[in-house]
Amino acid sequence: MEILDKLINVALIAATLRTTAPILLVALGGSFTTKAGIFNIGLEGQMLAGAFFAVIGSIWTGSAFAGVACGVAAALAFALAFAVLVVTFRANEVVVGLALNILAGGMTISLMKAIFGTRGSIVGHGIVGLPKVQVPGAQALLGSWAPLISGFTPIVYVAFLAVPLLVLFYNRTRLGLYIRVVGEKPEAAEALGISITRVRYIASLLCGLLAGLAGAHLSLGYITMFTENMSSGRGFMAVAILIFSNGDPLKVLAGCLLFGFADAFSLRLQTFGFPSYLVLTVPYVVALTALFALSYRARPKIIKETLASMQKLLSADRNSAQVDKNPQ
Amino acid sequence: MVSNAPGSPTLHSTAAMAVELTGITKRFGAFVANDGIDLAVRRGEIHAIIGENGAGKTTLMNILFGLLQPDEGSIRLNGEATVVADPAAAIKAGLGMVHQHFKLVPSLSVADNVFLGMEIRRHGLIDHAAQIARTQDLSKRFGLHVDPTERVGLLSVGIEQRIEILKVLVRGARTIILDEPTAVLTPQESRELFQTLRSFVAEGMTVIFISHHLEEVMEVSDTVTVLRNGRKVATRPTSELSKDELVRMMVGREVSFDRRPRAALGGDIVLDVKDLWARDDRRLPAVRGASFAVRSGEVVGIAGVAGNGQTELAEVLSGLRPASHGEAWLKGQDLTTLSPAAIREAGLAHVPGDRMVRGVDRNASIAANTLMGRQHRAPWSRNGMLDWKAIAGNAGALIKGFDIRAQGADDAVKRLSGGNIQKVVLAREFTNGADFLLIDQPTRGVDIGAQEAIHDEIMRQRAAGRAILLISVQLDELAALADRILVMFNGRIMGEVAGDDADEDRIGMMMAGVMPQLEPA
Amino acid sequence: AQTKVSVAAISGYFAQGFGVSIVNGLNKAKTDFGIDLKLVDTGNRALDYQEQFENLAKGKQYDLIFVMGWELVDSLQKVSKEYPDQRFVFIDGVLDNPKMIYANFAEEQGSFVAGALASMIEAKGSEFPKIGDGKAIGFVGGRDIPVIRNFLGGYEQGAKYAAPDVKVNSVFAGTFDDPAKGSELAQALYGQGSDIVYNVAGPTGEGVMQASAAADKYSIGVDIDMCGTAPGNVLGSMLKRGDIAVYTLIKDEVGGNKVTAGTRTFDLKSGGVEFKVCDDIAPKIPADVTAKLDDIKKGILDGKIVIAKAK
Amino acid sequence: MTDRLRAISGQIIAVGVALLMGAIIILLVGESPVHVLMTLLRGAFGDQEKIAGTLLQTTPILICGVAACIGLRGGMFNVGIEGQLFLGGFAAAWVGFSFSLPAGIHTLAALALAVVAGAAWVAIPAYFRARYNTNEVVSTILSNYIAVLLTSYFTIFLFKRPGGWSETPPILATAYLPEIFSFSRLNWGLFIGLVLAVGAALIFRYTSWGYGVTMVGSAPKFAEYGGVNVKRQGFVVLLLSGAVGGLAGGVETLGVHHRFMEGFAPGFGFDGLIAALLANGSPVATIVTALFFGALRSGSLLLEVDTTASREIITVIQALIILSVSAQVLIKRRGDSQAGERRWKF
Ligand SMILES: Nc1ncnc2c1ncn2[C@@H]1O[C@H](COP(=O)(O)OP(=O)(O)OP(=O)(O)O)[C@@H](O)[C@H]1O
Ligand SMILES: Nc1ncnc2c1ncn2[C@@H]1O[C@H](COP(=O)(O)OP(=O)(O)OP(=O)(O)O)[C@@H](O)[C@H]1O
Ligand SMILES: [Mg+2]
Ligand SMILES: [Mg+2]
Numbered sequence A: 001m002e003i004l005d006k007l008i009n010v011a012l013i014a015a016t017l018r019t020t021a022p023i024l025l026v027a028l029g030g031s032f033t034t035k036a037g038i039f040n041i042g043l044e045g046q047m048l049a050g051a052f053f054a055v056i057g058s059i060w061t062g063s064a065f066a067g068v069a070c071g072v073a074a075a076l077a078f079a080l081a082f083a084v085l086v087v088t089f090r091a092n093e094v095v096v097g098l099a100l101n102i103l104a105g106g107m108t109i110s111l112m113k114a115i116f117g118t119r120g121s122i123v124g125h126g127i128v129g130l131p132k133v134q135v136p137g138a139q140a141l142l143g144s145w146a147p148l149i150s151g152f153t154p155i156v157y158v159a160f161l162a163v164p165l166l167v168l169f170y171n172r173t174r175l176g177l178y179i180r181v182v183g184e185k186p187e188a189a190e191a192l193g194i195s196i197t198r199v200r201y202i203a204s205l206l207c208g209l210l211a212g213l214a215g216a217h218l219s220l221g222y223i224t225m226f227t228e229n230m231s232s233g234r235g236f237m238a239v240a241i242l243i244f245s246n247g248d249p250l251k252v253l254a255g256c257l258l259f260g261f262a263d264a265f266s267l268r269l270q271t272f273g274f275p276s277y278l279v280l281t282v283p284y285v286v287a288l289t290a291l292f293a294l295s296y297r298a299r300p301k302i303i304k305e306t307l308a309s310m311q312k313l314l315s316a317d318r319n320s321a322q323v324d325k326n327p328q
Numbered sequence B: 001m002v003s004n005a006p007g008s009p010t011l012h013s014t015a016a017m018a019v020e021l022t023g024i025t026k027r028f029g030a031f032v033a034n035d036g037i038d039l040a041v042r043r044g045e046i047h048a049i050i051g052e053n054g055a056g057k058t059t060l061m062n063i064l065f066g067l068l069q070p071d072e073g074s075i076r077l078n079g080e081a082t083v084v085a086d087p088a089a090a091i092k093a094g095l096g097m098v099h100q101h102f103k104l105v106p107s108l109s110v111a112d113n114v115f116l117g118m119e120i121r122r123h124g125l126i127d128h129a130a131q132i133a134r135t136q137d138l139s140k141r142f143g144l145h146v147d148p149t150e151r152v153g154l155l156s157v158g159i160e161q162r163i164e165i166l167k168v169l170v171r172g173a174r175t176i177i178l179d180e181p182t183a184v185l186t187p188q189e190s191r192e193l194f195q196t197l198r199s200f201v202a203e204g205m206t207v208i209f210i211s212h213h214l215e216e217v218m219e220v221s222d223t224v225t226v227l228r229n230g231r232k233v234a235t236r237p238t239s240e241l242s243k244d245e246l247v248r249m250m251v252g253r254e255v256s257f258d259r260r261p262r263a264a265l266g267g268d269i270v271l272d273v274k275d276l277w278a279r280d281d282r283r284l285p286a287v288r289g290a291s292f293a294v295r296s297g298e299v300v301g302i303a304g305v306a307g308n309g310q311t312e313l314a315e316v317l318s319g320l321r322p323a324s325h326g327e328a329w330l331k332g333q334d335l336t337t338l339s340p341a342a343i344r345e346a347g348l349a350h351v352p353g354d355r356m357v358r359g360v361d362r363n364a365s366i367a368a369n370t371l372m373g374r375q376h377r378a379p380w381s382r383n384g385m386l387d388w389k390a391i392a393g394n395a396g397a398l399i400k401g402f403d404i405r406a407q408g409a410d411d412a413v414k415r416l417s418g419g420n421i422q423k424v425v426l427a428r429e430f431t432n433g434a435d436f437l438l439i440d441q442p443t444r445g446v447d448i449g450a451q452e453a454i455h456d457e458i459m460r461q462r463a464a465g466r467a468i469l470l471i472s473v474q475l476d477e478l479a480a481l482a483d484r485i486l487v488m489f490n491g492r493i494m495g496e497v498a499g500d501d502a503d504e505d506r507i508g509m510m511m512a513g514v515m516p517q518l519e520p521a
Numbered sequence C: 001a002q003t004k005v006s007v008a009a010i011s012g013y014f015a016q017g018f019g020v021s022i023v024n025g026l027n028k029a030k031t032d033f034g035i036d037l038k039l040v041d042t043g044n045r046a047l048d049y050q051e052q053f054e055n056l057a058k059g060k061q062y063d064l065i066f067v068m069g070w071e072l073v074d075s076l077q078k079v080s081k082e083y084p085d086q087r088f089v090f091i092d093g094v095l096d097n098p099k100m101i102y103a104n105f106a107e108e109q110g111s112f113v114a115g116a117l118a119s120m121i122e123a124k125g126s127e128f129p130k131i132g133d134g135k136a137i138g139f140v141g142g143r144d145i146p147v148i149r150n151f152l153g154g155y156e157q158g159a160k161y162a163a164p165d166v167k168v169n170s171v172f173a174g175t176f177d178d179p180a181k182g183s184e185l186a187q188a189l190y191g192q193g194s195d196i197v198y199n200v201a202g203p204t205g206e207g208v209m210q211a212s213a214a215a216d217k218y219s220i221g222v223d224i225d226m227c228g229t230a231p232g233n234v235l236g237s238m239l240k241r242g243d244i245a246v247y248t249l250i251k252d253e254v255g256g257n258k259v260t261a262g263t264r265t266f267d268l269k270s271g272g273v274e275f276k277v278c279d280d281i282a283p284k285i286p287a288d289v290t291a292k293l294d295d296i297k298k299g300i301l302d303g304k305i306v307i308a309k310a311k
Numbered sequence D: 001m002t003d004r005l006r007a008i009s010g011q012i013i014a015v016g017v018a019l020l021m022g023a024i025i026i027l028l029v030g031e032s033p034v035h036v037l038m039t040l041l042r043g044a045f046g047d048q049e050k051i052a053g054t055l056l057q058t059t060p061i062l063i064c065g066v067a068a069c070i071g072l073r074g075g076m077f078n079v080g081i082e083g084q085l086f087l088g089g090f091a092a093a094w095v096g097f098s099f100s101l102p103a104g105i106h107t108l109a110a111l112a113l114a115v116v117a118g119a120a121w122v123a124i125p126a127y128f129r130a131r132y133n134t135n136e137v138v139s140t141i142l143s144n145y146i147a148v149l150l151t152s153y154f155t156i157f158l159f160k161r162p163g164g165w166s167e168t169p170p171i172l173a174t175a176y177l178p179e180i181f182s183f184s185r186l187n188w189g190l191f192i193g194l195v196l197a198v199g200a201a202l203i204f205r206y207t208s209w210g211y212g213v214t215m216v217g218s219a220p221k222f223a224e225y226g227g228v229n230v231k232r233q234g235f236v237v238l239l240l241s242g243a244v245g246g247l248a249g250g251v252e253t254l255g256v257h258h259r260f261m262e263g264f265a266p267g268f269g270f271d272g273l274i275a276a277l278l279a280n281g282s283p284v285a286t287i288v289t290a291l292f293f294g295a296l297r298s299g300s301l302l303l304e305v306d307t308t309a310s311r312e313i314i315t316v317i318q319a320l321i322i323l324s325v326s327a328q329v330l331i332k333r334r335g336d337s338q339a340g341e342r343r344w345k346f
Helices: A002-007 A010-035 A043-061 A064-088 A093-116 A138-148 A154-172 A174-184 A186-191 A196-222 A234-245 A249-272 A276-280 A282-325 B057-064 B087-092 B110-115 B128-141 B157-170 B187-202 B214-220 B243-251 B310-317 B340-346 B355-359 B366-371 B388-401 B418-430 B448-463 B475-481 B504-511 C017-033 C046-058 C070-082 C107-123 C146-162 C179-191 C202-215 C242-254 C287-302 D002-028 D033-045 D048-073 D081-098 D105-132 D136-158 D189-206 D208-218 D220-225 D230-257 D268-278 D283-306 D312-329
Strands: B017-028 B031-042 B046-050 B072-077 B080-082 B095-098 B175-179 B206-210 B223-228 B231-237 B269-279 B285-295 B298-303 B325-330 B348-351 B436-440 B467-471 B484-489 B492-498 C006-011 C036-041 C064-068 C087-091 C101-105 C136-141 C167-172 C194-200 C218-223 C234-240 C262-266 C273-277
Touching: A010 A043, A010 A138, A010 A154, A010 A174, A010 A196, A010 A234, A010 A249, A010 C179, A043 A064, A043 A093, A043 A196, A043 A234, A064 A093, A064 A196, A064 D312, A093 D268, A093 D312, A154 A174, A154 A196, A154 A249, A174 A186, A174 A196, A186 A196, A196 A234, A196 C179, A234 A249, A234 A282, A234 D136, A249 A276, A249 A282, A249 C167, A249 C179, A276 A282, A276 C167, A276 D136, A282 D105, A282 D136, B017 B057, B017 B206, B031 B046, B031 B057, B031 B072, B031 B206, B031 B223, B046 B057, B046 B187, B046 B214, B057 B175, B057 B206, B087 B095, B095 B157, B110 B128, B110 B157, B128 B157, B157 B175, B157 B187, B187 B206, B187 B214, B214 B243, B214 B504, B223 B243, B231 B243, B243 B504, B269 B310, B269 B467, B285 B298, B285 B310, B285 B467, B285 B492, B298 B448, B298 B475, B298 B504, B310 B348, B310 B436, B310 B467, B340 B348, B348 B418, B355 B418, B355 D220, B366 B388, B366 B418, B388 B418, B418 B448, B436 B448, B448 B467, B448 B475, B467 B475, B484 B504, B492 B504, C006 C017, C006 C046, C017 C036, C017 C064, C017 C218, C017 C234, C017 C242, C036 C046, C036 D283, C046 C064, C046 C070, C046 D048, C046 D230, C046 D283, C064 C070, C064 C242, C070 C087, C087 C242, C101 C242, C107 C136, C107 C146, C107 C194, C107 C218, C107 C234, C107 C273, C107 C287, C136 C146, C136 C179, C136 C202, C146 C167, C146 C194, C146 C287, C167 C179, C179 C194, C179 C202, C194 C202, C202 C218, C242 C262, D002 D033, D002 D312, D033 D048, D033 D283, D048 D081, D048 D189, D048 D208, D048 D230, D048 D268, D048 D283, D081 D105, D081 D136, D081 D230, D081 D268, D105 D136, D105 D230, D189 D208, D189 D230, D189 D283, D208 D220, D208 D230, D220 D230, D230 D268, D268 D283, D268 D312, D283 D312
Parallel strands: B031 B231, B046 B206, B046 B223, B095 B175, B175 B206, B298 B467, B298 B484, B348 B436, B436 B467, C006 C036, C006 C064, C064 C087, C087 C101, C101 C262, C136 C167, C136 C194, C194 C218, C218 C234
Antiparallel strands: B017 B031, B017 B072, B072 B080, B223 B231, B269 B285, B269 B325, B484 B492, C234 C273
């Protein structure tokens, strides 16, 4: 019991929110491309580029928010390259995504070496991190639960607020609707004169926007530094979540919270003497298990749909049976 | 610009005409799909267009709706000469088209689909409530009963069609084109559709619809236009016509049923199908209790309008689709329990209907394509090793034997013309020694010369004692080749006609869903 | 006789704490003595190492080649046999090859002091600002590898020696490259009542330092002076003076005092390892703690306190 | 034939474009492209040792590339070669240091277990892909992380060499893959890679099974119609791909490192996959692309020593090559409707 108390507490939930935020942002970005029918495995690279250029921008301008803008711009450039190759040139999405990931890794290190004369990480150098938002009255309102809503950097709030906004976007805006249509039934979009190319470009760029924010959050919000490969597979994790959430914002949130929790929880497990390397596999194992479990569970849905269509058919069949029995 | 100022109906003498097409010609390469067609549709009528598969109906409607541009001819809409550059222009001019293949988004609600592309918005956000309300209004007004909030993915085809019609109405169409609207409907749904079409006319709108179901045409249309081989045969008021006359105009007396000479061979039963049922991809029953037998040395034809379960039947017999009920015995083995490979082993050769997807690997060579299905058999394969020399040699022989126009066995299939691709498939399947040949649309898209060659080859196979099931939407093909013709409609076998007195009226009626008068037993 | 000295250094870790201090020492030597200096980054593929050594050794243009990182040992052994005249300096360890030069660091000594200070402060409980009554201190390692275990071993022994009832909670990030994870690990430790966390995790450890500021708890830096990363929250840093090591070696070389095979040990005694309490913290530390810490340092120097090395 | 010629010349143009962009980047970081290029060439082919070094680099890329080709042939994207390589490497090392067997047999036994480990590691993703159409790209990527951590765990917690770095005890000499030359670590692994590449090409071309798999990859509906069990062959192909991935790891530990080291070969799986994609899935062409990447890598080792440019520049150029090749392969499809395009099946 005492162990449980020590494991599961406000700090754990706050940690879950923190670990969730970057994956959530990048996964929500990927939601745009997923919904538009593009498999975007290049999220990792966009995020890494975002993280790097956010730091550069922050050093350069001395402003965290200008840094974020730089990071987003870099991720947008990657997203644009992705869109040009995948949408216009119809290159294979996986090849382009992987290559852009490699490019981001090599480029950040090269530039780091060119600019700072070293590789590895950029700390100090006048990087300005994002401020933490203290929600007024949180302490008074929630007492010891205040850390759940207060004390995060702005991008964390953006990440969580983006979920309902995306729900609204997909359900209530024209562009959101078109993105869904283009991904789900491009023939319908084409027949109605909706430009598939244009919508997919927009979706790719929106994806870059959020992936860039996610990267900037890693290097200016979560902590204030850049390290080579600091995205550490979060982009791939997001892709996994996108696949079984099909890009639905609420399901994306659920998936990200699951992995955020698995991550935060597994880190705490280590203090109880479990071997570090095994504990570190937990989030990946959870992701894989969820992926397999959900693809297995997809079957009952098919069965359900079949039953529904059977019922419909039975009524239709009765009609035609009547026709058969009473030939004119 | 189409301007039809209200209150000046007599501006033009032809203003009573909603649509006037003059001398429309459309060529696809050397092929003439529409050949100088004139068509006039009066305002406020239901105008049916009928004709065999490939007669040019869809092409003509696509031209009217701006999806295709005519090579020759002109279009007047409501008396105004109009260039219909694209569907947007057609919509602006008050036309609406319900396509043969629906273009709905399954995950969206009915109302969202109806308003897709012209959403009602408030403060920049889509106003679902308003869309639902307007959908509700429209569907009430025209008796198109749908629940606007329901997700389209869960609805039946019939309701999907209503949504397509609503889409057209919402865009303000006064003239509505429906391409084979009843092909996918149950009789009940068809009747409801006609109800709706009549209500359109009652509101002063005009309806053009394409159908193969003559019963329906007789029942609902005011005027009928018959197309054949890209030409217009006639336009007549429906009331002046009988079903028999329609069929005659459609099929055409002058089409010779070039029947191949033959001796009766009918040997042992090779394929015995008993009460076979199967579902289509939407999991709706597509084959409903088919029972028939095919003997060696016999060609059994299956006639029917495309989409009445023939494809599914062929897929079940070749193991590509599970049967939901029933049996199909091929030389002592029940095909419904076997894998595609085992069925081939048991003695099936199959010429698939969708040859580009199922019939070939377009990127592979002719040699590689002729290997499929026999890659484990000598002399092409020994101990699992392929003998490409033998394969290429065989492919070369097939190219000669079947007159395939190609540079050689190494030629990629994608470089061949459609007819030659079909010959590659036929060559492969006809030479694999199977006792049962399942042939689906052997001459679809094939030129006349090749058609002839293919027909000859089928007859040679018959003479060699093969049992042949020939599925075709072309009546003359069946009449020329089949010993017996089964007619499929809506998944059922409606009846059987002997090949040598193929009565096209009778077949046509059965194809249109009309039961033949049963001879007293 | 003053000769032009040419030096190369090869490692995969120049960007991480200890590597940074090595690079600092090399650069200082370069400015002070005008030596030729070449830094070679090995990357992280074991397949590449040997050829990189050969590329360096082949031209015989470097008087000394500094080598840092245990994963290079294998290649180093092979190439040093191939090029017996080439002098290699292996930093941070001793191998069984008597022909090589070793700069060995007693990180367990400095870590012992760090553990002792941390546990004594923790034992004070709420007497000391920001300290709770959890009676635990923490440790965040990078990858779970022997050299990091050696830091942890010294830290644990020191903690136990100074305040036996203070528990040491140790965790590993599994990576040196994920500062976000370092931050999360530290916050987890703080959340479980460890008020002081010692990081030995390279860039991952930067996350630990930043987390101490965020959680307003204490951290202990490693390798270089990290007091500036989170002022007020860093107790001190366990300095591993790679800079001193390379600088002195090069200085000898430049002075005509050619560096010869054998082991140079850099420990508390020689100043190669040092625990530095941050200036802003020092005044707050109770006198008894300071006194005992001095005793402990003396004990280590005298050899009275024997610290077991991790294998 | 002209098609192929056009494809190959397109490929070469694309590589040229990428190199040009690389040259511009090199200029931007303040080096001379010519100097960089000459250094690269010298580093890759300067003398017999350099050439052997290039071949040494080529070996794992080639074997991983063949693994990828096998998957691609059957329409499967095995992005998990990395993980299979790590597990295969560990498995081979384990046999190498745990058992004493006669020379030759020992090597074979170790390689055999590497193969089994690689296949076993991909078995679950392969099963779910074949049975439930679970996206294999994601499942194999995720399993990479687990594989790397798992082998680290084995190495450090279960089998660490006492007093050693994060590595297992050395394997017995009986399990070594013999070296080819006295002056290089280049070993029989290269022959294994070449035999695999040629063998895979021959199997795909000259066996009935290979024919079926090729058809599953290029026209699954046609294959199904022709009686090929599409699901089973998909499963088998991924398994074989994983097996070869495992073998790549075994070759590295038995031929080069003679032990398993934590995190010893990051990125080879991805290099191999990309070499295979660049070779359009042809195992024989993969020999060329792997050699190209091997030369780039080997040349870059000298680059670091002889210029101020970072080796990462090579990574950048590599990525640019892949991007421009991927764009040009499909360039003729521009302008078609995108409506009918296959979406990724999730
Ligand atoms: N046919 C189309 N093809 C592709 N995208 C489209 C199409 N029509 C609109 N969009 C996209 O949908 C979004 C909304 O477009 P729209 O032109 O309706 O904006 P608007 O009417 O100016 O919006 P608002 O009413 O909010 O000011 C835009 O991002 C636009 O790019
Ligand atoms: N885009 C095209 N390219 C080449 N040929 C075409 C094209 N569209 C139609 N055709 C050909 O034109 C002829 C008429 O086709 P159309 O679709 O108009 O026939 P239809 O009367 O609607 O037939 P069905 O009853 O089968 O729908 C057919 O032979 C068809 O193969
Ligand atoms: Mg039709
Ligand atoms: Mg048609």
